[in-house]
Structures are given as C-alpha cells and as structure tokens.
Amino acid sequence: MFNGGYTGRILRINLTEQTSTVEPLPQDLAREYIGGAGFTTKIVYDSVKAGTDPLGPDNVLVLASGPFSGTKVPCASRMAVGALSPLTGAMALSLTGGHFPVELKFAGYDVLIIEGRSEEPVYLWIDNDSVKFRKAGQLWGMSTSDCQTTIRNQLHDNNVRVACIGPAGENLSRMACIINELRAAGRKGMGAVMGSKNLKAIAIRGTGKVQVADEEKFKAARSRMTQAMKRSEHLYPQFSKVGTSMVVDATSALGIFPANNYMTTGEVSLADDLGAEAFGKRTRGSQPCYGCPVGCSQVRVVTDGKHAGTLSEGPEFETMYSLGSTVGIHSADFVIAADRLCDELGIDTMSSGVTIGFAMELFQKGIITLEDTGGLDLTFGNEETVLELLHLMSYRQGFGKVLADGSRIAGKLIGKDSGKYAMHVKGLELPAYDVRGAKAHGLNYATSFTGADHCRGYAFQELFGIPVPKAVDRFASEGKGELTVWNQDVRTATTDLPTMCGFLLDMALPDIALQNTADLMEAVTGLVYTPEEVQKAGERVNNLARLFNIRQGFTRADDNLPDRLISEPLAHGGSKGQCISREELDMMLDEYYDVRGWDRTGIPTPAKLAELGLTVAKGA
Amino acid sequence: MFNGGYTGRILRINLTEQTSTVEPLPQDLAREYIGGAGFTTKIVYDSVKAGTDPLGPDNVLVLASGPFSGTKVPCASRMAVGALSPLTGAMALSLTGGHFPVELKFAGYDVLIIEGRSEEPVYLWIDNDSVKFRKAGQLWGMSTSDCQTTIRNQLHDNNVRVACIGPAGENLSRMACIINELRAAGRKGMGAVMGSKNLKAIAIRGTGKVQVADEEKFKAARSRMTQAMKRSEHLYPQFSKVGTSMVVDATSALGIFPANNYMTTGEVSLADDLGAEAFGKRTRGSQPCYGCPVGCSQVRVVTDGKHAGTLSEGPEFETMYSLGSTVGIHSADFVIAADRLCDELGIDTMSSGVTIGFAMELFQKGIITLEDTGGLDLTFGNEETVLELLHLMSYRQGFGKVLADGSRIAGKLIGKDSGKYAMHVKGLELPAYDVRGAKAHGLNYATSFTGADHCRGYAFQELFGIPVPKAVDRFASEGKGELTVWNQDVRTATTDLPTMCGFLLDMALPDIALQNTADLMEAVTGLVYTPEEVQKAGERVNNLARLFNIRQGFTRADDNLPDRLISEPLAHGGSKGQCISREELDMMLDEYYDVRGWDRTGIPTPAKLAELGLTVAKGA
Structure with missing residues (x-):
C-alpha cells in the first residue's frame, strides 16, 4: 500500500478483447521510476518487442500521471504519454497538461495502458x-x-x-497528436498510435482525492517551493504574463531563432511580428x-x-517558429490561426510546420515543382499554402500524402538527395533553437532518446545565461558532454518523472530542483530519496530508453545533427560564424558517452547498467 | 404566489447603472400572456416608446421562458427573446432551445429584462x-x-x-443573433441589440427546481401528450431521424423550394444535394x-x-435554402460549413444568406459590378465569396458594410431601384417557402408582426396537407384570411407563449394543441383555461404586437410581399403558373383584417381591443 501520492492502481485496457483490468502499481516501479515518464518508459520497454509495427496492435500506448498530480503541489498535474514512436521508431515521450491528467488520478489510476486494436472505432x-x-x-x-463537446x-x-x-490521428499521420482541451501531447505521433488502435477518445470522470503522506512535511515543502518560485526573476510577472513568446525575443537576441527552414537564422528582425x-x-x-x-x-x-x-x-x-518563421511567415495573426487549425486537426504544430518549411526549401531550390505539389505554390511565406x-x-490527400509522415519520410519519398535539407534528428523535426549557437543544446538534440527534443535536457545555461550548475560559454564544445548529461538527467528526474512543469526547472528552481523533488516525494508519498537518488532515477530512465532504442537498431550514427548545422556556419546575427563541426560533434559525443558510462559506440556498459539496477535480457 | 410552473420572479438588469433587481411576476401577466413570447411582447410594448433607437440604450432586451420549462413536459424548455427589432423596426420575437432557457428557470427566473447600456463590454x-x-x-x-468555453x-x-x-453582434450587424451552444435566437437582430448594450454574454447557473401544481393531473396530461406524439405519422421515426431536412424534399415536390434569390423556384432537381x-x-x-x-x-x-x-x-x-439554393449552391458539405461559420460569427444564417442571394442577383443583372463589391465575384454558386x-x-468590412444590415437597407444603399429584388417583408428576409404556391403561408408573411416569418402562423395545411382545422387548396386565396388568423393565433398560443416546440403543433398535435396547452396549464400552474381562452391569449399577443407596430409607423402598405411574388408567376415545377397577384393579396388582407376585427387599414377596432382587455394610451 502507498501512503500518499499514488493511487496504487494501473488500468490496463485491451482494445482487441474489449477488456479492462486493474492491476496494482508495483512498489518498486514507483520507487525506481517515480511516475510519469518513468512509468511510460518502463512499461513501453517491457511491452514492445523489437520489430513491432508502431501502428500495429502490438504497440502500446501508456498514459501516466505523476505522484503529485491532484495534490496541492503547484505545476505538477501533468501527464506523460509513451509508446514506440511511429515518427522516430524510437522510444516516445510526450507530456501534456490541462485538466485531463489530474482527472485520471481522481478516477483512481496512476497509469493507463492501452493495448491491442479495436475492430471498430471506439472511445473509452x-x-x-x-x-x-x-x-x-x-x-x-x-x-x-x-469531439470533446459531443462526448460531454x-x-x-x-x-x-x-x-x-x-x-x-484517424488518418495515421505520424505527426498526429492527442488533444485535451486545446492542449497537445504533441510530438512523436502519439495520435497516430491512438488512431491505429481505432481509439478516437478517452473520456474520464473521477471524483476521488489524492492523499498526502505527511501533511506537516507537505506544507513545509510546498512553502519552500512556492517561495523559490516567487524569488524567480523570470517566472512572475514576466513569464506568467507573456508565456513562451518571450523566448522569441531571447533567441533572436542570441541569433539562434531559425527562419526559412534554417536557411536564414540570425536575422533578428524576422521576429518583429512574432515576439512577445x-x-x-x-x-x-x-x-x-x-x-x-x-x-x-x-489565450x-x-x-x-x-x-x-x-x-x-x-x-x-x-x-511561432514552426508555423511562422521557418515557413517564412512573420505574422502573429497567422500563427494563432494555424495553431488552432492544428489543434482541431490533431496534428503537431512543430513537425508539421518544419516539414512544410523543408518542402518550401525544396521548392525554392527547384527540387520539387508545381507538378509535384499538385499546383500548390510552396514559396516561403505563402499563408494559404501552409493552411491547405x-x-x-x-x-493524406494530394501533396499532403508526401508530407504527412514528417520530413524524414518526405525526403525519402521525394528522393533526389533532398533528405539532407530535412531538419530532424532520428526523424523528429528540430525545435526553434538553432543549436549552432548553443552547443550543449545541440548535443542534447543529437543524443536525446526521443530525437531533436527541446523538452529533454534543455540547456537553459546557454539560452538564458543561468549559471546552474555553472556558467558556460554557449559557443564552446568542451564540457558540453557533462553538461548535457546533467541537463538530461536532472530534467527527466525533476520534470518528466514527477510530471512537474519544465518551465519551473528552467526558470525558478534550477538550483533546488532535485532537493525539491526529494522533499515533495517524502512529504507526498512517504518514499525517502536523497537528491542524488532523484537524479539517479532520471539517469535510469535515460539509460533504459537508450537500451530500447538500441534494440530498435539505433547506433552512434543516429546521434547526429542535420548537415546544415554541421557544414554551414551562421551568416548573420548574434551567433555569426558558428556551426557544430563534425569534429566538435564527435568530440562532444565522446565526452557525453564517457560521462554516461557508455562505450564509444554509445552502448551502456554492464557496470553502468548494474549501477542503475538495469538488466538486459539475452539477445535483446 | 404561484402554485407551480412559474418561479414568480422577474430579474431586471440595468446595464447603465449596473444594478439588478428582482420583481414579482404579476399574476395577471401570467394569466393573460402565459409566458415566453407573451411576456416578451407585453414587456417590450410597455417599455419601448415610439422613436426609440433599437440600437440605443432605451431599447430593452427581454428573455422569457415558459411555464413548462424545467418540468417534465416534453419539448417545452425553450425561450423567447423580444425587443424592438433593429432589422425590421417592428416588434421582434425570436425563439431558441438548447439548455440555456431551462437554466434561467432553475436559477429562479421566468423573465430576464435587460435595460440600458454598459460603458464597457461586460457579461452577466x-x-x-x-x-x-x-x-x-x-x-x-x-x-x-x-466565448462559451472561455467563460466556463x-x-x-x-x-x-x-x-x-x-x-x-459586436459590430451591430442588424442580422446578428444570440447563440447558446450551437443554437441561435437567430432572427431580427437580437444579437445587435445585445451588442449595442455592450453585453457580450449572459452566463447562468441554476440549481433550483420547477414545481408542478397538481402531480396527478400532470401525469395524466403529460401521458395524453406523449401518446399523441407517438401517434404522429411524421414525428417518429422520420422527423427525429432526419430533422427539418425532410422539408427540402417536401417543398421541392410542391415546387416551392426557392433557388437563386427566388429567380428559379420550382426546379426540383436543385434540391439533389441539399435534401434529407x-x-x-x-x-x-x-x-x-x-x-x-x-x-x-x-449533428x-x-x-x-x-x-x-x-x-x-x-x-x-x-x-439549406439560405446558404444553399438561394445563393446557387447545392452542396450539403458547404451548407454545413457555412452554417457553423454563421454560428461562430453570431450572424443569422437566413437573413445573411438571403441578403447575399439578393446581391448575387444584382451582380448577375449588372446592377452592381466588381467595382462595387471590392473585386468579389458574386456569381451565384461561388462558395468562397459566400464565406468571405x-x-x-x-x-462590417468592404462590401460587407453594404450587406451587414440586411437586404432592405442594402437595397437603399445600392439604390438604382435595386430594392425591388430584395426578398423581404418589413425588412425580414424571406424563409424557404415560395409562397406563390402556398397562399396562406404568403398571407402570413405579409401580416406576421415580425415580418416574413415562418415561425409565426405556419400554414402546415398547405405545406403538408394536414386537414386541421380543415383541408385547404394551397393555390386558393379565398378563406386564407380566416386560416391565417387561426394559424397565427393557435401557433402563438400553443408554441410561442408556453415555449413549446413549433414542430409539435405542425406534426403531432394540430388537432389537440389548444386542449393540450389548457390541460398542461392547469396541471403545471393551477391556472384553469378553456381551449378558447388559450387561443385568446395568442390573439391578444398578436393584437398587442400589431399595436406596437402601428405605433412604430407600420400601416397596411407594409403588409405586403416582394414584387417578384406578386408579378412573376412560377415558371417551373409543382406550382407552375402560380403567383399571389396584387388583387389576391388585397382580397386576402381584407378577409384577414375582417376576421381579426381590424378595420380595413389594419388597425384593431376598439371593440376587439376591449374584448382582449387591451387599452391604448392616448396619442399612442
């Protein structure tokens, strides 16, 4: 039995059999993996064999809340979604907020596992x-x-x-997402997995409460956390008033806000009608x-x-980048409209926009023509074309068939060596930080188990100049292996596992995030951790996901960046002249693997696995 | 005190002063006006003086539910909305359903009166x-x-x-409506009145219940009503399965489903992609x-x-007519999309579509050109143009400024004798029945106090062949005065006052509607009526509204029909050769006035007013 935080229950749904079973949440799973992304990653690792079709019945879709969801811990009621990604072929992890995640807890479940495939469209x-x-x-x-209104x-x-x-999601676009309210579990095609299972929706109503193990400790821990939040320079009032739009201005100032499929990063003025x-x-x-x-x-x-x-x-x-600058559009009005359209269609704003930007570059270069696009004018900046x-x-109609599965597959379908202009890592389209001017962030893109993902190992040191654990030179490559491991493990441990908001770590709690998580874990669940043990849980998940990806066939060669970032130094702006050369990337990778306790081919050593309590089945 | 049905309370809101007061519902108001449209009409009549600007602070917006709303009377939880109409300048009445009306009752109010004008946008x-x-x-x-989601x-x-x-509504289009869920209090510009008061929304939550005066009588009356509904030929399963789309097929068969601004009514095949x-x-x-x-x-x-x-x-x-056939578009997909767009914009689908159809005829005739329309191609059938x-x-932008206030005002703005092609009566755009082939229906358009309104005095005898109170020849003009008075008064009495669904009368209860209303009134409210007294309440409201319109300057000359219906016999289809000639219309009007107890100028006689208990203040 759990003292608090956890409901202690997993709900397993088999869509093929149309059965549901409640299973106890294993104590050691909670202890070692904390929640959220820890649970999804472990369950996907255990459930999905190599060679599984991500859009077949043998893939599994896992939704997991965190131990603090539904308590009065601020900013902690999020949810992780995991599966074998149809976009990347790697371990997927997508996080979302809103009010759905906490309803899962109130209904009495820490985890929802969805297996199989219904013959007819259903909803739960x-x-x-x-x-x-x-x-x-x-x-x-x-x-x-x-759909949400109709179900209600x-x-x-x-x-x-x-x-x-x-x-x-219905049409199995590999960049389809899952939407609750106007929020997305956006990336890596979780909506396609749901669609492949003929599952249109999950409706939840819960009237339970989430207990806290120790009220006194909880009050104290919560108070420390809220005080730290109030002390933050950025959180109030700036971030709470302008949201992430402030990052357009920040990255523009650094010369790393990309435009036109990364062809013209650095021209700061591009952000004019896209910023805060x-x-x-x-x-x-x-x-x-x-x-x-x-x-x-x-709103x-x-x-x-x-x-x-x-x-x-x-x-x-x-x-603002993916449906704005990178498709050559610098209009806040347009981005709002396109964003809403994506939410209604259930397609990832990032992968869709970056894939369109990729196609626009091909169009500009003459690699594809009006004949290929069915008459659509793919000139950068063409708003109607983007919406269409x-x-x-x-x-999956017309030229949309070519782009529906992301830039990597589009490049293969188009051929003509076009793939080198596709801005992705492991099939996941690049976020809005041109990492030529932020090299730990670039190393994170190369090594994150989900592909080019700003939600793993976010290098706030480089992007905001926050000197935790220490100040860094964003153009330097030395030391970035160690920094990236720290960023990834601490982020995973303090954000993805307890399903706390990532912005907290970046802006308010970088120096106390591990301690804060440990304090809250003890107060809420009664499970006692040192900060180091919290970090270790993050490391465990990053290693387990790596093992999964290795089993899926990924190698060091996949820890890479798009050609452009390696071979074309930035021509303008605050990071002018910078790129991540092949040598730099290799050097950073070596350092990263060394710090990780992986061999130089990127495979975790037996010693590291033993340290983390991970074992690999023979032949796996 | 009321025994049941009524909450007995009126909520009066003054937006200028930002005050709210609760007043008792007068017993005699309930007795004589029953509810819904009775209450709105009486209150608007008493509150709005001649010469009042319908978009000024002195207009009043009245929302009134019926005595059965919130009880288990089926199909009775609707609501009437009244005001001086900015579209017609006459008494407005608009009815709507959904769940908002009953919430007003549950919150404890029969009537909501909104006066004045807020300086800043507000919601209640x-x-x-x-x-x-x-x-x-x-x-x-x-x-x-x-807006609804954001408020919640x-x-x-x-x-x-x-x-x-x-x-x-914000931009004061005189065809703006009020939307709850995806339902509209659609016609006569009630949304513009709300907008003119700077009132964006009314949010209501009610947890009360509506009492019934006599449970035993209620069960019996309700049972008789539901049995009658079950006996109906049309209600189940047809109407409940296909909704009003069946009327496209029915009117097409009669040759009275209009197309291209009434230029080509009768070509039945036009309904192909618009029917059930x-x-x-x-x-x-x-x-x-x-x-x-x-x-x-x-859905x-x-x-x-x-x-x-x-x-x-x-x-x-x-x-299906207003955003379909009359703008030359025969596509169910398009009509669904345009319908939703109208709901989101809060603009009446009927008046907006018919006004566009009118402009399209002018464009076809060369009365307006691309120069007038700002480059918009107004060819019939141009889907993009309709949406734009x-x-x-x-x-109120571009050519939209000319059309925003309906076809009557558009005709005046355009000039060049264009107004004769505007399909309206008293400024209200025509519904989808070409009354050249249904002459009582036409007389109703001419005489309804709200203008060309299919929701008053609906001539189901002509349209569906239902022989209640007797069988009629739809092409005949004789006897249509008497029939129209019956249709108007019975419809008002059994539908608009008790806020019951109009389809009930037309399809299920025509022969027992008066008795049914009397039975329910006694069971629910304890107020005892004969069927004749129920009908008299409807007559009272139609007379009171007439008095209001006379005060507003309306005369017999306004009881008219568009030129086309008078001078152009139908060229095709099941009503080929028919029109309502000037002589026919005059003859029908004379008969109508006579039956009404009005003089031949259309003014109620003192004897009629005395009979109905109506008095007119001197000089009014």
Missing part, C-alpha cells in the same frame, strides 16, 4: 471504477474541440475530461493547467483580418 | 440569486463557441450555460433540447473535401 468512458467501450463511429471525422453532450456530463485525436510584443497585443488572459499559479498558457485572439475571431491557447514559442497543406497532411 | 454572471457584472473586454472579438473556464464551472454574441438523403449521410446523431424525446437537431459532420472535419447542429431546412461575405458582413 472511464467513470471512476466503471470502464466502458463505446462506439465512436459517429465521432470519427470530428475535429478535436467538437452524449454523456450528459459537462465535467467529463476528454483526450482525443483529430483527423490527423506582437502576441501580447492579442492576449486575453491565461488558461492554467490544474493547480498552476503561473498560467503561462496565454490569444485574432481581432483583425481574415482570421479575426480565431482563438488559440498559446501559440507557444515553438509554433496542414489540411492535406491530416487527411 | 447569474448564479442563482447572485448577479454579477463582469468585465468582458477579454471576450470581445471571440467567436461564440470559444473563467468561472471554473463546466455546468454554466452561456448565451452570447459573436463578432456580428444528402444530409442524412453526414448525420452523427442528435443533440436534443432539454427534455426533448424527439431530438430533431441533427452533422463534413468528412470529405476542404470543409472536412466541420461539425454543425442542423443545419436546418431554412439554411459572411465574414465581411460580421465585421
């Missing part, structure tokens, strides 16, 4: 202990907002929380996740022009 | 006895669905019901009003093409 209706499989033929084809109407309960897929000021004018308050006093998620509305009346939550910094492509990609 | 938050004025600057500019988020209560305006079959393919269940076992409101989703993923409730028959115009009308 989880009402505390009651689990029902309901026909979803009538929901098929609906946009995500309408059907169930005659406005308090039901719904996570669902849109047309992109532009989006600030359109902001109408915030829509915080459950239990969040910060409320970074800004924005377009008031003029052809997109007037369109609301979106966010869009976040990454989307988002639609076509989600429905 | 009515939580049972608590009434708050909340700033709505952040909601301004939002589409109606997002702000109030942290998913069970709040919201009625609101969209951009069209076309919409049936896209139907995904229904979304009934509170307490409705029929569920005519069909429909577009699955293919550029509008794929779009959901709408309905669209109703009228919209809906947007421009709602925002």
